[in-house]
Amino acid sequence: MEVPRPHDHQLAAVSAKLDALSQQVGLIVERQRKTEELFAEMTPILKLAMGVASERLGDLERRGYFEFATEMLKVADRVVTGFGPSDVRQLGDAIVGILETVRAMTQPEVLAVAGEASAVLQNADQAEPMGILGMVRATRDDDVQKGMAVMMELMRHVGRAAQLVSDKRAASPLEQKRSKLATITGAKKKKVLGVERPAPAAPAAPRAQAEPKAPAASCGVPQTAPSPVAAVLDGVGFSADGHLADPTQWTAELAVKIAAAQGVGMSDAHWKVVEFVRADFEATKVSPNIRRITQATGVTTKDLYTLFPKAPARTVAKIAGVPKPAGCI
Amino acid sequence: MSNIATSKRKVAIIASHGGLDEAYPSLILANAARQSGIEAFVFFTFWGLDIITESKVDHLHVNLAGNASSGMPTMIAGLPGMESLAAKMMRKQMEELELPSVREMLQILDESGAELYACELAMKMFKRSKEDLLPQVKDVITAGDFYDLADGAQIIFT
Known part of the structure; x- marks a missing residue:
């Protein structure tokens, strides 16, 4: 068999396209003819209709329709410019x-x-002024009660709807993005009704980590000057309440002596507490109370009462050579 | 040289109110007594039971209505939500002063050797059992038992 040459193949495609084209041309001619016929038939009808229409329009004009429409257009224009x-x-x-x-x-x-x-x-000008008592009295009225119930129900629904709206807003991706951005940038919240919010606390200065935090106001005032000396024993001055008058005179030997006088035999556990109390007083100039001691040393309140029976904070303060703790916790 | 009470000094404190502001005075008095080497007993009765009730201890309120010192007119102080607002503000202030919470105060009291008792009659009145109370409560006793325990003590009613 002879293979068809490419040339023949292209010829066949072109003739097929030509066929299709001539068919379409036929269709267009047909449509054109029909349109012409339609126009020929329509012309008298349209003439008549236009006559009627212009008569009608004149009538409308007289009745002010167009003026109305122009005004309406202006309104529409305002609406269009106002809304997207x-x-x-x-x-x-x-x-x-x-x-x-x-x-x-x-x-x-x-x-x-x-x-x-x-x-x-409308008759608001005739209403009598009313105080709180009047309001209370008015609530005994059945109609007022009914009205209040309706108002309450209305408020409940409004509140529920408002909640829905705010939920929806929070869920919208735009709002999520915005809140995310706000958390990253730390943007300040919008002021509501002019309520001034305090600025967020500045981050703690690095030196605060090095120094122990000063105790709160409930723990007494710092004492820097030595207490007045009420008694002198072994050349060391004591204040009236039995504490070392000048904390700088403290020595470990003296601590053992004072402890013995208090009925306390010093052990490692005792020393741990005494050393903390001295260090804390050194740093804050305030004798630590029981709570501060337990929180800082990890010794429980119970153990503290066992180590230093009777008033532990005061006994420790005596042994550590610092003033009597002032707080009541 | 020592002025720490060496005598057998005792205080018996009766806590009969359950407000946040009413709980602290009795607890602080008891704690201060222990810190000064004084034996302390606390007897919780009537509304005071709330202080040692597990489900209530963290939610004690402050009653402003009828309190002349609150600085708030009773008409307003009685509005719903005012007392919890006041309690919240008071808690915040106590936190700033590093005052322990009521629950923590009771723990401290227990560890320092103060003894806490609940009133039997009040327990019946409020239909509470020993299981409803905090573990620090030593026992449920009658007022007569309390007098026996607090023999020779100074009695403080709060």
């Missing part, structure tokens, strides 16, 4: 809801309630 296409799309989504709301609000019963209420507003 997305607003219109949202309106389309909401139209069913809007219509339902309007229908519900225009029910005769609802209108009756609104009419009654507006009648009161």
Whole structure:
């Protein structure tokens, strides 16, 4: 068999296209002819119609339709400039809801309630001034009670709807992005109703980590000057309440002596507490109370009462050569 | 040289109110007594039971209504939510002063050797059992038992 040459193949394709084209031309000619026929038939009818229409338009003109339409166009123009296409799309989504709301609000019963209420507003100038007592008295009125119930129910629904709106807003991707951005940049919150919010506390200065935190106000005032000396024993001055008058005179030997006088035999556990109390007083100039000691050394309150029976904080303060702790915790 | 009470000094504190502001005075008095080497007993009765009740101890309120020192007119202080607001503010202030919470105060008291008792009659009145109370409560006793325990003590009613 002879293989068809490429040339023949292309020829066949061109002739097929030509066939299709001539068919289409035939169709167009046919349509044109029909249109012409239509025009020929329509011309008298249109002439008649135009006559009627212009008569009608003149009539409309007289009745002010066009003036109305021009004004309406101005309104429409204002609406268009005020709203974007997305607003219109949202309106389309909401139209069913809007219509339902309007229908519900225009029910005769609802209108009756609104009419009654507006009648009161019209006569607002005749209302007597009322204080809190008057309000309380008014709540005994059955109608007022009913009205309050309606108002409460209304408020409940409004609140629920508002919650829904805020939930929806929070869930929207834009808002999520915004809040994320706010957390990253630490943007300050919008002021609400002019309420001034305190600025967030500045980050703690690095030196605060090195120094022990000063105890709170409940723990007494710092004492820097030595207490007045009330008694002198072995050449060391003591204050009236039995504490070392000058904390700098303290020595370990003296501590053992004072402890013995208090009925305390010093062990490692005792020394741990005494050393903390001295170090803490050194840093804060305040004798630590029991709570501060237990929190800093890890010794429990119970153990502290065992180590230093009777008033532990005061006994430790005596042994450590610092003033009597002032706090009551 | 020592002025720490070496005598057998005792205090018996009766806590009959359950407000946050009413709980602290009795607890602080008891704690201060222990810190000064004085034996302390605390007897919780009537509303004071709330202080040692597991489900209530962290939610004690502050009653502003009828309190002349609160600086707030009773009309307003009685509005719903005012007392919990006041309690919240008081808790915040106590936190700033590093005051321990009521629950923590009771733990400290227990560890320092103060003895806490619940009133039997009040327990019946409020339909509470020993299981409803904090573990630091030593026993449920009658007022007569309390007098026996606190023999020779100075009695403080709060």
